[in-house]
Structures are given as structure tokens and as C-alpha cells.
Amino acid sequence: MTDDRIMTIREMCDSYDVTPRTLRFYEAKELLFPIREGQKRLFTKRDRARLKLILRGKRFGFSLEEIRQLLDLYHMGDQQQTQLARTYEIAQQRLSDMEEQRDELNQAIDELKEQMRWGEKMLASMDQAKKAAE
Amino acid sequence: MTDDRIMTIREMCDSYDVTPRTLRFYEAKELLFPIREGQKRLFTKRDRARLKLILRGKRFGFSLEEIRQLLDLYHMGDQQQTQLARTYEIAQQRLSDMEEQRDELNQAIDELKEQMRWGEKMLASMDQAKKAAE
DNA sequence: CGTCTGAGTTACGTCAACGTAAATTCCCAT
DNA sequence: ATGGGAATTTACGTTGACGTAACTCAGACG
Secondary structure (H helix, E strand, C coil), X not given: CHHHCCECHHHHHHHHCCCHHHHHHHHHCCCCCCEEECCEEEECHHHHHHHHHHHHHHHCCCCHHXXXXXXXXXXXXXXXXXXXXXXXXXXXXXXXXXXXXXXHHHHHHHHHHHHHHHHHHHHHXXXXXXXXXX | CHHHCCECHHHHHHHHCCCXXXXXXXXXXCCCCCEEECXXXXXXXXXXXXXXXXXXXXXXXXXXXXXXXXHHHHCCCCCCHHHHHHHHHHHHHHHHHHXXXXXXXXXXXXXXXXXXXXXXXXXXXXXXXXXXXX
């Protein structure tokens, strides 16, 4: 079980390509909860799982606060039902936002492609004109 | 041709749900070029087209500077070829970024859906337990 | 003519997500 | 014990995209 090894801050930084500052910041914002052995921070398997989710969340534009909400959904244990239901609603809202955004993104990709065919022809004709002028 | 009407800043704000500050800010950043009749700003059809693109661009996380680049591609006229080619490259890069982001987004949507089925069962079983306890 | 409204300018404030610098503190090898 | 390297804490700096306050100015209206 080298899987639930405990890692220092530096090992974490190297593994996930983040700075120490970032990890401490996430701890301050209650996104991570490393063990405090004296002064040092020690990151568990759980912290690594959370960090992966944080980094992925960031890649499609979630705020850290939103990510914290989602992490609560993931790691929800024996909480109150109301709280769980509430967080579940948030996730549903977020999901439909994401689907809408994906659709808009697809549309924009198509339009941009169209526009670029325009630019392509533009370039070609200007190239022609340039050759003809020589 | 009520289409190429000229609009005041307030009409713009109401039509597109932005503040005056935002429109002036976009002008300062050279994203919009309203006519200056004395002191007042007057927004043309062209400004409205650009504003629509700006707002859409923002919805999927482009910075204003990136949007400015794209707007240049859309409204490129008789510019230098090198400049056109350069902007064309930028658009290509952006396009592949967008496609990558869309794919990640799709994956995340699937995973989130999966997670939510989990939460759904969670809710149901807790509801059962609650009823049984009454 | 006074004032009220809407637009404009100037300039400082804000918020998120860290960066960065300075000043400890801790452990360890020499 | 003494320097050398990490890690930590504290706190101020930064960037993007505006918000907001204070003041000026130009018309419109009674």
C-alpha cells in the first residue's frame, strides 16, 4: 500500500506541478486538510484525491468556492439530509450550466471554423495577387 | 433599415444588460468605437455586432485581450498579409484550445452525472431511514 | 433663471487566486 | 555550536474587469 503514503509539501508540488504557496492557500480556504506534524504539513491520499479534483475543476472555470461545494458532495458522509440535498441542487444547477456552455462552445467553434475558411481564401487570393505582381 | 439605427449608451445598456461603465471600459480598451458626437457616445450597428461577440466570448472564458484579437479577425479588411496570417495562427491555436476544453468538459459532465446518481441513492436511502424512524 | 436629469471624466476601491519578500524556526551534518 | 537548506508565518503586491464616489457639464422644463 504505497498508495496511502504520506507526502511532504515538496513531493506534492513536484507530483502535481503546483507551488507551496498554492497548497497552503488551499488549506487556508479549507479545500485541503493536511496533517500538521509539529510545523510540517503531511498530505494524505485523501488530500491528493481532493487536489486532483481541484485542478480539474479549475481547468473548466470553476471558482475555488464552487469547487469546495463540489468536494463536499464527493466526500459527504453522515451529514444532515437538508445540507446534502442543498449541495445536490447546486451540483444540478452547475451541471446544466456546463451543458449549456458546452453547446455554446460547440456553436462558437463552428462559427470560428467558418470564419477561418474566409481568412484562408483571403490569404490565398492575396498570395496570388502577390505572385502576379512579380 | 431600422437595423443600422444609432443607439445611445442607455439604449445599449438596456438592450444588452451591461452598465455604462462597462461600455466606456470596452471603448478604453479599444473593443468598441462609438461615434463621439460632442460629448455623447453613439453606438452603431457595428458596435452592437462587436458587443454581442464580446459577451459571447466572455461566456466561455476568453479574456478581453483575446477577444480583441478575435474581433480583429472578424473585421479584418485590407490589412497586411503578415498581420492577417499572424492573427489566423492565433485563431487556430484558440480553436484547438476550445476543442480540448470542450472534450474535458464533456468528460467532466459524465463524471459529475455519475457522482450525482450516487448522491441520488444516498438521498433516497436517508429518506427511507427517516420515515422508518417516525 | 434655477434645477433636475443623464452623460461624462477622474480616480480610487474591490475581489479572486495566488506571487513574492522578509523574518523566523527546525533539523542535520560538519 | 554553527552554518546550510527546507518549511512556515506574516503581510504586502499583482492582474483583470469592472464598481463606485465625486465632481463637471449640457440640455430640457416649468
